Amino acid sequence: MSNRDPSSHAAAGITVAAIADAALTVIRASGVDGLTMRAVADRLHVRAPSLYHHVGNKSELLDLVARNAFDHFTADTTAYDELRTVDEWIELTRSGSLELRAFYADHPGLAGLIQAKATPDRDRGEGSRAELVRAQIQALVRIGVPEPDARHVFEVTARWSLAAVVADLTDDLFGEGLDLFLYGVRARLLT
Numbered sequence: 001m002s003n004r005d006p007s008s009h010a011a012a013g014i015t016v017a018a019i020a021d022a023a024l025t026v027i028r029a030s031g032v033d034g035l036t037m038r039a040v041a042d043r044l045h046v047r048a049p050s051l052y053h054h055v056g057n058k059s060e061l062l063d064l065v066a067r068n069a070f071d072h073f074t075a076d077t078t079a080y081d082e083l084r085t086v087d088e089w090i091e092l093t094r095s096g097s098l099e100l101r102a103f104y105a106d107h108p109g110l111a112g113l114i115q116a117k118a119t120p121d122r123d124r125g126e127g128s129r130a131e132l133v134r135a136q137i138q139a140l141v142r143i144g145v146p147e148p149d150a151r152h153v154f155e156v157t158a159r160w161s162l163a164a165v166v167a168d169l170t171d172d173l174f175g176e177g178l179d180l181f182l183y184g185v186r187a188r189l190l191t
Contacts, residue, residue: 032109070129
C-alpha cells in the first residue's frame with residue numbers, strides 16, 4: 001500500500017461538481033475577479049495541482065462555472081409547464097428575472113461571465129440551466145409562439161436581463177426597465 005499525499009485528487013475525492021461548487025463559493029466571497037485555481041483548491045483543502053486533473057486552466061474553470069452555476073439557482077421549471085397565456089409567461093418571467101438578479105447580486109461578476117459564455121443552443125445541454133431554458137422555450141411554443149420565434153424571444157429576454165444585471169441598476173431602475181421590456185415582449189407576442 002502506498003502512502004499517498006492526502007492532498008492528491010484521488011485521496012481527496014475531488015470531483016468536477018465539487019470544483020464547480022467551490023468555485024461558486026469563491027465567487028460569492030470574492031467575485032469572479034477573485035476566482036483562482038489556488039482559491040478553489042484552498043476551499044477544497046487540497047493543493048492547486050490537484051485541480052488540474054479535472055480543469056486544465058482558469059479559462060476551463062470559468063467555463064465550468066458558467067455551465068454549472070445554475071445548479072445553485074432554484075428555479076421552478078415545472079411552473080412553466082402550467083402556463084397557458086402570454087400574460088402568465090410574462091409574469092413568471094418577471095418574477096424569475098427578479099430572483100435571478102438576486103442570485104447574481106450574491107455572486108459578483110457571475111452575470112458578466114454567464115453573458116460572455118451564453119450560446120443560442122444552451123437548452124440542448126444537460127443540467128439545471130438547460131432545463132430552465134428548455135422549459136421557458138417550450139412554454140412559449142405551447143402558447144402558440146413558433147419555435148424559432150420562441151427561441152428568439154427567450155434569447156433577447158435572457159440577454160436583456162443579464163445586461164441589466166451587469167449594468168448594476170438600482171432595484172427601482174431594474175424593475176422599471178424589466179416591466180418596460182416585458183411590456184414590449186408582450187406587445188410583440190400578441191400581434
